[in-house]
Amino acid sequence: MLWYGSPATDWEREALPIGNGSLGAAVFGTLASERLQFNEKTLWTGGPGSAQGYDHGNWRAARPGALAAVQDELDAKTRLDPDSVAAELGQPRVGYGAHQTFGDLYLDVPDAPQTPATYRRELDIANAVAKVVYTHQQVRHQREFFASYPDGVIVGRLSADRPGSVTFTLRYASPRRDFTATAASGRLTVRGALADNGLRFEAQIQVRGEGGTVTSNADGTITVTGADSAWFALAAGTDYADTYPDYRGKDPHTAVTGTLDKAGSRYDTLLARHVRDHRALFHRVALDIGQSVPADVPTDRLLAGYTGGATSTDRALEALYFQYGRYLLIASSRSGSLPANLQGVWNHSTSPPWSADYHVNINLQMNYWLAEATNLAETTAPYDRFVEALRAPGRRTAKEMFGSRGWVVHNETNPFGFTGVHDWSTAFWFPEGAAWLTGQLYEHYRFGGSTDYLRTTAYPVMKEAAEFWLDNLRTDPRDGTLVVTPSYSPEHGDFTAGAAMSQQIVHDLLTNTLEAARVLGDDRAFRTRLEAVLGQLDPGLRIGSWGQLQEWKADLDDPADDHRHVSHLYALHPGRQIEPGTKWADAAKVSLSARGDGGTGWSKAWKINFWARLRDGDHAHKMLAEQLKSSTLPNLWDTHPPFQIDGNFGATAGITEMLLQSQYDAIEVLPALPATWPDGSVRGLRARGGATLDIEWSNGRATRVALTASRTRRLTVRSDLLPGGESTFKAIAGQRYVWGEKV
Known part of the structure; x- marks a missing residue:
């Protein structure tokens, strides 16, 4: 859980990300005008049809010899x-283009307090739901946001514990002027084409109220008045297709309309399907390194107070950062869309750093280092x-x-x-x-x-x-x-x-x-x-x-x-x-050692992996600490600077390498355990050869190892728990093998 005691004022440093692979959004939690900045991953300038011209090979001139x-x-x-x-x-380079922000949804709330009696903004990464909860004039208000992969929509809901207390106006804004926005029957439709390359795009937002009234306005906004609660679902798409050489498909209107219509009219059903889908991936792996954090310490203070792993609160941040990397990969890489880019799926700019593109001299590859070992193999399909x-x-x-x-x-x-x-x-x-x-x-x-x-x-x-x-x-x-x-x-x-x-x-x-x-x-x-x-x-x-x-x-x-x-x-x-x-x-x-422990966020993340492969867990942990202390933003995004998500993914991969390795055709248990994690357990990590492992340790030594085979083949497991430090055996698919279990 990430949580904060005030709204976000800066997209890069403070907004909280949700995503379903193709769609992403950043939640601000501002009271008078809630901001939901959102993206669709295929909304790109450049390419065929670009006003600058385009040659995918960029080898336009005859260059014999x-x-x-x-x-x-x-x-x-x-x-x-x-x-x-x-x-x-x-x-x-000509016509290369850049990923584009789709725009912003604003929920303007009249009479919202400047200083509410209580306030909490959070991101529950276990369920992939962002919330804002505040109290004003003895009324508890709650906002929930999530991005559903099963239904292909971003969903938001506003509610209060006093009937008739939900009133707001929903509007769309964009830094570009290439769209029209119209509202009818509670549905806001945003439609346009990028000026650079003519790529067509569309978003539709359906608003539904429980009690009160929902009014579609001539200026392309929708107003909810006096409702007990109200919610919306957003679907979006473009006519991009990953087909060489044209990279164009059908007009997105039919698909976007169908997605939104299919999502249905029950918020609880959408939420339940979303949570079930996310948990099926996220809950495969659990990490306990002796972490604990006082309930009254928000995440930004947890980060600011981090000392390098010496305390249980330090370990709480490290364990959270590990799982946050897994959360971000689930949110930015699901079947049916492009892979996670330099910023995953989150971008608030029309000219983002490095175009928010796919650098293949390490960055795209680093995005997926964690996928197999942390039991998220399905996220590699877009790659x-x-x-x-x-x-x-x-x-x-x-x-x-x-x-x-x-x-x-x-x-x-x-x-x-x-x-x-x-x-x-x-x-x-x-x-x-x-x-x-x-x-x-x-x-x-x-x-x-x-x-x-x-x-x-x-x-x-x-x-x-x-x-x-x-x-x-x-x-x-x-x-x-x-x-x-x-x-x-x-x-x-x-x-x-x-x-x-x-x-x-x-x-x-x-x-x-x-x-x-x-x-x-x-x-x-x-x-x-x-x-x-x-x-x-x-x-x-x-x-x-x-x-x-x-x-x-x-x-x-x-x-x-x-x-x-x-x-x-x-x-x-x-x-x-x-x-x-x-x-x-x-x-x-x-x-x-000569290169030192400095560098940008992704560089430090790579060094975690290097030191873990060298079996130096303490130095690997030192690099993790360096990344958290100087290359991590308050919302726990990695910073180059600026924000670059490969550092998040690389660090999660590095923590995994400290606990389990299998690159040399043998499964190595706790190969680089740092002294700062003397006692703990991890459940659900994957090893090459088709094995899922649960590991427990105490005083820096494994006390229990359980392996479940997904293939029938010979496996070698190495651990100081085993007689002679090693066991080679024929594993049978579906069988579970346990060492060190008390009888």
């Missing part, structure tokens, strides 16, 4: 300035569909830019299949993006084990991404290995050949693809080719002059460098090349 010239220059010089490479390979939709434009970019097979996407993308480059020299070139994106698809298979999913969804995408690199790896004249060239360690340093992250990502892709090809029995010639290339591929693992894991193939690392990106540790996390106890792990620790 440009890529080969840069590669030849790198063979001779080993390092190139990013500006010089951008001048050769980049070009201004899968989005990656699949990138293949068609990505093939064209691969052919036009590289003259190769396969598909490619660079540093960032949008809902219109942008797979090309732009000209921001330190953040434009990243053809490894597609390879990294496939990792989440393979993880879904590793956790769930469905060969049907592997065959129909994951493997075709992986194989085509692998084909791109089979065509584009180049022999390094320095040592004869195969390298990515040109390569760029994200947002840092010079262009080189064979930067560590580039090599590690491609190694991960080819390894995963080979494993999948063997499982599915794909053609032998392709498997042989993968094996041969993996044998020649530079793995991207080198130890430098001061014991560090090198970021570049040449020993260029500066021990005083504290850059927020630590991209050369990809092989540690989310990759699996570096195992604890190896010389590579020791070198990774040297690099990570």
Whole structure:
């Protein structure tokens, strides 16, 4: 539960988010004019039809020989300035667009108090309901808001414990002037088309009163007068479709009308369906780390008083932050819409930071690090569909830019299949993006084990991404290995050949693809080719002059460098090349220590995961504490700054890595438990291989482990609770196995 003693005055820092995947809203709790800022995830400028023009590949000019010239220059010089490479390979981005706020609903309440007798604003993340409760002149007023996935609507209700006390006027506002708003029969209809690209959009809000009157006004507003209670449901959509190359579907009017009509006329029914749906996901996992918080301490004070995990109230914030990440993913990623973007599904601007887009040099991938392990596998469906939709434009970019097979996407993308480059020299070139994106698809298979999913969804995408690199790896004249060239360690340093992250990502892709090809029995010639290339591929693992894991193939690392990106540790996390106890792990620790504990919110979140993979729970916890103390806003959104949701998701994933790991084909129980959590329990975490675990511990050691298998296969479990520290056995689907249970 998040709660506050005053209304929100700032969208980014204080408003409380609700969402159902495609729709999101931020609740302010202001009394005289309640504000509900809302979004529909496909409302984007740019793309086909943009007034600026649009080319998804952004490789408009004929550039014969440009890529080969840069590669030849790198063979001779080993390092190139990013500006010089951008001048050769980049070009201004045109018609890219940005996610748009849909607008704001205001509920103007006459005679609302400036200083009510009591006030509480809250977000119940267990039930996904936001509330505002206040008392004025001995009347208790309550507002409830939720975003229903089963019914596809945002719902709000105003009530009071004295009959006839609910009066308000509902109106719509937008920073754009591209719409009309009309009201009839208690239904407000907002309809328009974006000026930039003609994307049609529509929202309908149906208002119903219990007692009193509901009046539709000529100015496009709706007034409720003297009701015992009143509620509304909002449906919205656009004519966007994820179909290359037009990205347009049907006019949204029929679908929006049908959704709202189908939602029905009973508030209690909508609420019950919504809570049941949300709880079915959210309540799969429970975490107890000895947290407790006084009932009179609001969340903003809890955050302000956080000292780093030394007290039970500190642990209350940490446990809340863990579950808040799960809540935000459920709210911003459900089947039928786009995946969670840089701000999930929440955006109050027409020009949000980084367009509120999909950066694929870590950010989109980080959004889903928590999904499988925290038992939210269903939330990955929009991600899968989005990656699949990138293949068609990505093939064209691969052919036009590289003259190769396969598909490619660079540093960032949008809902219109942008797979090309732009000209921001330190953040434009990243053809490894597609390879990294496939990792989440393979993880879904590793956790769930469905060969049907592997065959129909994951493997075709992986194989085509692998084909791109089979065509584009180049022999390094320095040592004869195969390298990515040109390569760029994200947002840092010079262009080189064979930067560590580039090599590690491609190694991960080819390894995963080979494993999948063997499982599915794909053609032998392709498997042989993968094996041969993996044998020649530079793995991207080198130890430098001061014991560090090198970021570049040449020993260029500066021990005083504290850059927020630590991209050369990809092989540690989310990759699996570096195992604890190896010389590579020791070198990774040297690099990570040198970079320090600073950075932006998402960077700190990644470092939680790094330290957990290094089995240093205390340092992982220190990074969690740093993120909470200096990169978290009062509404618990992560801040870069500004707000960027990947830090929330990355931190939840990091906490999970502290409690359970399974990347090396063995289930590791409490691999990085910090000293600040000596006693506790967690229920419902998932492990690769098809297992759900409940774990209890005391004095820093496991006391009970229960495993439920979802597949029949051999599993290995490691814990100091087990004789010899390890047990390998044939798990039977549906069976539960328990260690340490008292008889």
